[in-house]
Amino acid sequence: MTHSMASVEDQNLIQRTLAGDSNSFGLLVQKYQHRLFNGLVHVVRKLPEAEDITQETFILAFTKLSSFQGNSAFYTWLYRIGYNLAITRIRRHKPAVSLDSQREAGIDFAGDGDAPGDRIEQIEQAKLVRTALDQLSEEHRTILILREMEEMDYEALSEILDLPIGTVRSRLHRAREQLREKMLILIDEYQ
Amino acid sequence: MSDSNYKEQLLSAYLDDELKPDERAQVEKLLANEPGSRLRVQQWKEQGDFLRSLPRLELNKNLSQRVLQTIKDRSLQPQAVLSRPADMVGELIHRPDEWDDKKQIDRKSELDVEGTFRRTRRRRMLAAIGTLAGMILLGVLINHPPALVRQIAQPRDGANGKAVPEAIGSLAMPSAEERGENSELHASQFDPSSATESSSAIAENMPGSLARSQEGAGGMEANEDFAVLTESRFRNQHPPKDALLDTLDHRNSAPQGELRTVAPQGDPLPMPLAGLAREVADEGTSALQEPGSGANRPSALERSAAEQAYFQPPPPLSVPQIFIVDFPADEHPLAVISEVFSRNQIEIFTDQPSAQLPLPISPPRSGLLRQQSSKGVEVIYVIASRTQLRNAMDELSSWADISGYQVNSEMLAKALTPAVENQPPREHVVNMDDLIAEAAYQLSIPFRKRAPAEQESSAQPDSPPVALVARPKQSLAGRAMAQQLPPIERNSHGKQSSAASAGAQPNQGKKEGASNQQDSLDRMMYSRTMDLSWNYSPDRNRAEKLQADDRHPPSASDKADNEMVQFLLLVRNQAKPDPNPVPQAEPSKE
Numbered sequence: 001m002t003h004s005m006a007s008v009e010d011q012n013l014i015q016r017t018l019a020g021d022s023n024s025f026g027l028l029v030q031k032y033q034h035r036l037f038n039g040l041v042h043v044v045r046k047l048p049e050a051e052d053i054t055q056e057t058f059i060l061a062f063t064k065l066s067s068f069q070g071n072s073a074f075y076t077w078l079y080r081i082g083y084n085l086a087i088t089r090i091r092r093h094k095p096a097v098s099l100d101s102q103r104e105a106g107i108d109f110a111g112d113g114d115a116p117g118d119r120i121e122q123i124e125q126a127k128l129v130r131t132a133l134d135q136l137s138e139e140h141r142t143i144l145i146l147r148e149m150e151e152m153d154y155e156a157l158s159e160i161l162d163l164p165i166g167t168v169r170s171r172l173h174r175a176r177e178q179l180r181e182k183m184l185i186l187i188d189e190y191q
Numbered sequence: 192m193s194d195s196n197y198k199e200q201l202l203s204a205y206l207d208d209e210l211k212p213d214e215r216a217q218v219e220k221l222l223a224n225e226p227g228s229r230l231r232v233q234q235w236k237e238q239g240d241f242l243r244s245l246p247r248l249e250l251n252k253n254l255s256q257r258v259l260q261t262i263k264d265r266s267l268q269p270q271a272v273l274s275r276p277a278d279m280v281g282e283l284i285h286r287p288d289e290w291d292d293k294k295q296i297d298r299k300s301e302l303d304v305e306g307t308f309r310r311t312r313r314r315r316m317l318a319a320i321g322t323l324a325g326m327i328l329l330g331v332l333i334n335h336p337p338a339l340v341r342q343i344a345q346p347r348d349g350a351n352g353k354a355v356p357e358a359i360g361s362l363a364m365p366s367a368e369e370r371g372e373n374s375e376l377h378a379s380q381f382d383p384s385s386a387t388e389s390s391s392a393i394a395e396n397m398p399g400s401l402a403r404s405q406e407g408a409g410g411m412e413a414n415e416d417f418a419v420l421t422e423s424r425f426r427n428q429h430p431p432k433d434a435l436l437d438t439l440d441h442r443n444s445a446p447q448g449e450l451r452t453v454a455p456q457g458d459p460l461p462m463p464l465a466g467l468a469r470e471v472a473d474e475g476t477s478a479l480q481e482p483g484s485g486a487n488r489p490s491a492l493e494r495s496a497a498e499q500a501y502f503q504p505p506p507p508l509s510v511p512q513i514f515i516v517d518f519p520a521d522e523h524p525l526a527v528i529s530e531v532f533s534r535n536q537i538e539i540f541t542d543q544p545s546a547q548l549p550l551p552i553s554p555p556r557s558g559l560l561r562q563q564s565s566k567g568v569e570v571i572y573v574i575a576s577r578t579q580l581r582n583a584m585d586e587l588s589s590w591a592d593i594s595g596y597q598v599n600s601e602m603l604a605k606a607l608t609p610a611v612e613n614q615p616p617r618e619h620v621v622n623m624d625d626l627i628a629e630a631a632y633q634l635s636i637p638f639r640k641r642a643p644a645e646q647e648s649s650a651q652p653d654s655p656p657v658a659l660v661a662r663p664k665q666s667l668a669g670r671a672m673a674q675q676l677p678p679i680e681r682n683s684h685g686k687q688s689s690a691a692s693a694g695a696q697p698n699q700g701k702k703e704g705a706s707n708q709q710d711s712l713d714r715m716m717y718s719r720t721m722d723l724s725w726n727y728s729p730d731r732n733r734a735e736k737l738q739a740d741d742r743h744p745p746s747a748s749d750k751a752d753n754e755m756v757q758f759l760l761l762v763r764n765q766a767k768p769d770p771n772p773v774p775q776a777e778p779s780k781e
Contacts, residue, residue: 018269022259029255038248051250058258065269129241147207148242154209173203176235183238 010074018066025065029058032075035150036082042145043086043138053089057082072159076152080160083142090138128190132182140175147172202232206239 010031016024033054040057041050061068061081068077133141139161146152146160157168198221204210205218222229261267 022262025262026255026259029258030253033254034247034249037250041248047248051254054250055254055258055261058254059261059265059267062258062262063267063269125241126245129238129245133242144242148239149245154204154207169200169204169209172207173200176203176238177199179238180234 007074011070014065014068014070014074017062025058025062028074032078033058035075036078039079039145039150040082040086042133042149043083043142044090045134049089050086053082053085056085060085073156076156076159079146079150083160087138128183128186132179132186135182136175136178139171140178143168143172144175144179198228199231202228203235206232206235 010028013024013028017028036057037050037054040053041047044050044053057078061078064081068074133144136144143157143161146157152160154165154168154172157163157172158165161168163171201210201214201218202221205215205222210218222232
């Protein structure tokens with residue numbers, strides 16, 4: 001994702017929301033809800049919580065909308081709100097998340113959708129990646145998700161995670177390296 | 192940072208296309224010459240592809256209706272950035288189209304009656320403007336005497352009333368200019384990083400800054416309260432009664448009261464601050480009264496202690512606080528920290544120079560000081576800026592990963608971020624009470640090696656508590672502590688640490704009731720820290736394997752690691768003089 005100013009469309013919706021048209025905010029919710037949810041579920045790793053936090057994020061964003069200056073992408077601003085809500089909740093509950101608990105919570109990343117026979121290998125790969133990702137620390141997992149799945153650039157990462165660019169760079173490198181090590185171990189065990 | 196680490200960071204950034212041209216050229220040259228680097232980049236790229244190939248989750252419902260319904264149910268509105276008074280007046284005197292001069296001239300010949308109405312409306316408008324201007328002027332004169340406000344806002348030394356420098360004043364309170372646009376600031380200063388769950392009724396009912404989440408930003412509670420008082424005073428608004436009572440309850444139930452007991456009871460507030468406290472207390476009490484009960488307003492003596500505690504602005508430097516300051520990475524952290532602590536009259540005690548502390552991180556990266564209270568409670572001070580803590584924990588995670596320590600990688604900085612984000616970007620003041628809880632929980636975890644016998648055990652810790660504490664130099668508790676420090680509290684040269692020596696001077700004065708204060712402080716520290724738990728690495732074998740790897744040859748840092756373990760064991764032993772000591776964990780053999 002290119003980190004840029006908020007899009008004209010978003011700005012229009014925001015202005016209309018601030019002018020009292022709450023339906024415009026509904027459009028913003030529709031536009032970003034799935035993306036935000038997908039980003040947050042990797043942080044909290046529980047579907048119901050991710051859904052709650054997504055909703056709370058939009059509500060909080062609504063009340064603080066006037067403080068959005070448009071200096072960054074609206075989604076970046078939104079995600080930062082959601083990310084901090086998620087971190088707060090994680091910190092409070094200190095959940096011990098395991099793969100089993102994820103499945104209990106309804107998360108089966110690799111098993112979603114139709115899986116033709118020739119995709120079994122892909123599914124196994126996805127499970128492997130998922131497992132390795134789960135073994136990472138929260139900070140490393142988050143930065144990898146934001147970079148690789150959300151395709152955010154370093155500037156956006158810096159803004160969301162409140163880190164200097166240099167730290168983003170070093171942390172991302174460390175996260176990649178740890179994921180690589182975890183995957184190598186898992187592949188060894190798998191074979 | 193080692194060369195190889197830097198090189199790999201460049202490779203990683205190259206993959207992300209986030210390099211400067213000269214760095215890019217450097218990496219391309221590297222890739223051309225080193226197959227290993229090419230392989231590494233290729234592996235990262237593949238795992239990135241794997242991540243991107245993970246199925247995307249989508250909500251199975253449309254949240255927009257739910258969100259809008261919730262907004263409607265809670266009667267939420269975007270917190271408007273209020274116009275300046277001048278703009279508001281400008282809007283008032285702006286004439287609608289029908290008052291346009293040209294239109295009026297056109298209509299003049301049509302109806303004389305309309306002219307009469309027009310003149311009447313002008314008179315009413317002028318009267319309204321005059322009334323409004325008078326109210327604004329009156330309000331400014333009564334509530335916003337800029338010089339006095341600036342004076343009041345200036346944090347003062349609790350003991351001698353000496354004003355703290357202006358830069359520090361900004362820590363405790365926005366400047367008068369900032370307060371002049373108070374409402375605008377509060378609405379526009381929102382930083383998403385301050386976002387926390389806003390489910391509490393308090394947050395929903397409170398205006399302005401008080402409406403900011405109370406739960407997640409608990410670390411800012413006292414400062415939030417202060418902000419509310421400020422806002423109430425300058426905007427002539429009061430938090431709703433229920434919200435205030437909730438806050439009172441909340442504060443009463445919070446352990447913060449214990450902290451206040453160690454505050455210097457005998458030290459009077461500096462006069463301007465005391466005056467502000469009285470005025471705010473009066474205003475606040477009136478806000479608590481039912482309409483029409485003004486004649487029965489209770490005197491200050493009749494107010495409950497809880498109410499007075501609430502309406503009393505926390506006097507600067509009277510409760511333990513830590514000052515977290517962002518500063519450029521290339522500055523010497525201890526120098527900055529020392530300066531900040533010095534400016535804020537905070538005294539640091541240590542039994543050895545910081546340069547000799549066996550830190551897992553090289554000494555310039557952070558300050559780790561230790562102190563033993565008279566009750567044998569060992570306290571380790573971790574002093575660093577927010578950025579510093581973040582970076583240090585980051586580095587510590589790496590260090591721990593190869594040394595077999597389990598570091599809680601939910602970094603302290605993140606835990607603290609919600610608490611500090613509402614502060615101006617360069618300087619943060621965090622209430623120490625909540626900070627201790629957060630930081631102790633986070634920081635107490637890493638620094639203990641699991642002994643083999645303990646690996647299967649999940650018993651409660653018997654180790655010295657670790658907490659994050661900084662005390663104001665001028666507090667009675669601090670003076671008492673200074674007087675009662677055992678010899679170990681001073682370094683071998685009888686001097687303070689280099690961090691403290693920049694500005695803090697040892698307090699030699701005596702104070703009555705010091706032992707009581709000391710007891711309170713000890714109890715507070717003990718209660719804060721005894722429920723800490725320790726995490727141990729389940730991955731020791733892997734760590735040993737990694738250490739045996741030629742990528743991690745034994746080095747000076749390993750030696751420092753061992754020294755760190757020994758240091759912590761020493762701390763532990765000193766903190767708990769047990770007649771029947773439990774066998775201690777062996778220092779690392781790596």
